[in-house]
Amino acid sequence: MGTAVVLVVLAGIVALIVRGIIKDRKAGKSSCGHKCGCCPMAGQCHAHRK
DSSP, X not given: OHHHHHHHHHHHXXXXXXXXXXXXXXXXXOSOOOOGGGOTTTTXXXXXXX
């Protein structure tokens, strides 16, 4: 019984996290910190402004 409760709680937390990520993406937000110098994808994910 305890295992089922923990599973339901964890599934709820994961669902809230995924919902937040989807909401942020729709709002145009990103988890990127825009510090391309230390990123392995430097220069490939953002258009450089001149």
